[in-house]
Amino acid sequence: MSVDVLRDVLQSLGVTRDEITPEARLRADLELSSVETTELELELDRGFGVRVDLWDAKDYRLEELAELVRQARDRPRLDIPRVPAADRYRELGLWRPETLDAVILRQAATRPGAVALVYGARRMTYGELATAVEGAAGRLRELGVSGPDPVVVQLPNTIEYVVLVLALMRLGAPPVLTLPTLRAYELDRILELTQATAIAVPARQRRADHPAMVAALRDRHPKLATVLISGGEGPSDLVRLCAPEPGPGDVPPPGADAADPALMLLSSGTTGPPKVMVRTHEDYGYVVRSTTEVAGVEADTVYLAALPGTHTFTLAYPGILGTLSAGGTVVLAGPEDPRRALDLIQRERVTHTAAVPGLVAQWLGVLRGERYDLSSLKVLQVGGAKLDPDLAEQAVKVLPCTLQQVYGMSEGLTNFTRLDDPLQTILTTQGRPATPHDEIRIVDEDERPVPPGEVGQLLTRGPYTIAGYYRDPEATAKAFTADGFYRTGDLVKLLPDGNVQVTGRVKNLINRGGEKVCAEELEEFVRQMPEVAAAGVAPAPHPVYGETVCLFVVPAGPRPPDLRDVRRYLTSCGLAGHKLPERLEVLPALPVIGVGKLDRTALRERARSLESVNPASGR
Numbered sequence: 001m002s003v004d005v006l007r008d009v010l011q012s013l014g015v016t017r018d019e020i021t022p023e024a025r026l027r028a029d030l031e032l033s034s035v036e037t038t039e040l041e042l043e044l045d046r047g048f049g050v051r052v053d054l055w056d057a058k059d060y061r062l063e064e065l066a067e068l069v070r071q072a073r074d075r076p077r078l079d080i081p082r083v084p085a086a087d088r089y090r091e092l093g094l095w096r097p098e099t100l101d102a103v104i105l106r107q108a109a110t111r112p113g114a115v116a117l118v119y120g121a122r123r124m125t126y127g128e129l130a131t132a133v134e135g136a137a138g139r140l141r142e143l144g145v146s147g148p149d150p151v152v153v154q155l156p157n158t159i160e161y162v163v164l165v166l167a168l169m170r171l172g173a174p175p176v177l178t179l180p181t182l183r184a185y186e187l188d189r190i191l192e193l194t195q196a197t198a199i200a201v202p203a204r205q206r207r208a209d210h211p212a213m214v215a216a217l218r219d220r221h222p223k224l225a226t227v228l229i230s231g232g233e234g235p236s237d238l239v240r241l242c243a244p245e246p247g248p249g250d251v252p253p254p255g256a257d258a259a260d261p262a263l264m265l266l267s268s269g270t271t272g273p274p275k276v277m278v279r280t281h282e283d284y285g286y287v288v289r290s291t292t293e294v295a296g297v298e299a300d301t302v303y304l305a306a307l308p309g310t311h312t313f314t315l316a317y318p319g320i321l322g323t324l325s326a327g328g329t330v331v332l333a334g335p336e337d338p339r340r341a342l343d344l345i346q347r348e349r350v351t352h353t354a355a356v357p358g359l360v361a362q363w364l365g366v367l368r369g370e371r372y373d374l375s376s377l378k379v380l381q382v383g384g385a386k387l388d389p390d391l392a393e394q395a396v397k398v399l400p401c402t403l404q405q406v407y408g409m410s411e412g413l414t415n416f417t418r419l420d421d422p423l424q425t426i427l428t429t430q431g432r433p434a435t436p437h438d439e440i441r442i443v444d445e446d447e448r449p450v451p452p453g454e455v456g457q458l459l460t461r462g463p464y465t466i467a468g469y470y471r472d473p474e475a476t477a478k479a480f481t482a483d484g485f486y487r488t489g490d491l492v493k494l495l496p497d498g499n500v501q502v503t504g505r506v507k508n509l510i511n512r513g514g515e516k517v518c519a520e521e522l523e524e525f526v527r528q529m530p531e532v533a534a535a536g537v538a539p540a541p542h543p544v545y546g547e548t549v550c551l552f553v554v555p556a557g558p559r560p561p562d563l564r565d566v567r568r569y570l571t572s573c574g575l576a577g578h579k580l581p582e583r584l585e586v587l588p589a590l591p592v593i594g595v596g597k598l599d600r601t602a603l604r605e606r607a608r609s610l611e612s613v614n615p616a617s618g619r
Helices: 001-014 034-048 062-074 086-091 099-105 126-142 161-170 184-194 210-218 282-293 312-316 318-325 339-348 355-365 389-398 423-428 473-479 519-527 563-572 598-609
Strands: 114-119 122-125 151-153 175-178 196-204 224-230 263-266 275-280 302-305 329-332 352-355 381-382 401-407 413-415 437-444 455-461 485-492 498-504 507-513 514-517 532-542 546-555 585-586
Touching: 001 062, 034 062, 034 339, 062 099, 086 282, 086 473, 099 126, 099 161, 099 282, 099 318, 114 161, 114 282, 122 126, 122 485, 151 161, 151 184, 161 175, 161 329, 184 210, 184 507, 196 210, 210 224, 210 507, 263 282, 275 282, 282 312, 282 318, 282 413, 302 318, 312 318, 329 339, 329 485, 339 355, 352 355, 352 437, 355 381, 355 389, 381 389, 389 423, 401 423, 423 585, 437 485, 455 498, 473 498, 507 546, 514 519, 519 532, 519 546, 519 563, 532 598, 546 563, 546 598, 563 585
Parallel strands: 114 329, 151 175, 151 196, 175 263, 196 224, 302 329, 302 352, 352 381, 381 401, 546 585
Antiparallel strands: 114 122, 263 275, 401 413, 437 455, 455 485, 485 498, 507 514, 532 546
16 A cells, blocks of 8 residues: 555654655654654544554554555454444543553563463463564464454463463454363354354363364364364464464564454353354453452452453453453463362462352362461452352351452453452342443343342443344344343342342353353253153252252153263263253153243252252262
């Protein structure tokens, strides 16, 4: 593109026509000051939608700026539901003209030697992180990965996961963050919705062969051209791709601006198959800034990411992104071994971490018989499922930190108890909205406001609540009101002090330790078994996970299936492991109401009355 496109704005800064040549550099040749480059940045943003930092280490040539203008004009954009109040959020300064990757990598300029990431024996500084992200962006571009095509990321908590997510943001290729536990059934739906051109998976995890699963999916998804494997071979090996080494050729120009998608998240919802949510740099940046402040995260924070980093609780409440944006240190681990987590808190002097109630119970169980130095721990966030007040009280007594209840959803609204709240508030409520700009309604079945203090369904909208699901108008119509409020499906009570108490769910979801299982989806699969005439699913209480899946079946013949039969069948269908039933009850008929509608209340009551059993018993 000719540099003539820049002529008017440059001349307004005092640059003469003779100086405006393709090779002219802003500082070395045109001698622009920091004030003048800032003015140029504003004009590029206002006139062309180009957002670029012109006062960093790179001294741009005019032909490079002209190319950015061309890319901005030609860049295809994903069709995402538009937040109605977007302009107002920008005017209020809630949404800022900055990308998440740029916010985080700024730390490399001021604190290059500070430790950003810890994974096992490995440590990566902010300087190394910036090099790794820029290098990975260049290597991904050579592999044909570019924006706005999404890239499915199904990785555990590793350094490569963090580097890859930031590099994809840099390229404007939004990562679709996917739990490693999801299998072919769920991935098939995700790939269909997103039309992703690349996917990143581990070589093998928990006996699951991810590359083989992806190979089978590629037959149905021809756009899936690139498979990145952690521990693979050649240029697609994620360990090599994300190494802290410069990439090939020049650093690729930023591929996204603040209004573009930063990433995509998944929601299980009531219809079973995953739904996709697009989060922009603007709205998700506001999430990160707000939650970082509420959780007291600063440059000296050491955050243990023990829950999956592909879940927004661990990613941004404030999680990995919030800690990195503040200049803190993120320790990457997993939830499998409670002793490992406690040892990391002790060894790395962790100050903040997040857990689901089941994980907290496991930690407390270990601490009843073993001693760890947890004196560094300041804040334990608990969310993903409702925290029982008795367990909360035990945690407060045993752990030397402030307990912070977190109740939110990937669609948007997040509630926190505050660090200085009275103990009774922390033990018995799920907090209040993270920001004063969050709007909430509590309504009855006809979506009329309930009287103060009454239980009703929570509706919400605000600066970080989405306006709809990606490429799913039917799901959007069900989940959102005409004036843009999201129907959470949760039953809550609003207290006089502004905090909420979660009392139940409208949706037929089972919350197994923070992982949601849709009853209708599971029932549909089980009914396809020839041995089953009818099936119903309900939550059974569990001392660690809160709820587990209890399956009721009516046999189609003299021999009903046993639990192992059902679990093997569902696994062969490609369902994620957390969705498999852990108890099976055979009934002569399912309870019904009216004209044959399944009586879910009766089914839940029956499941609650069952004694706890070991799933391995096969009942």
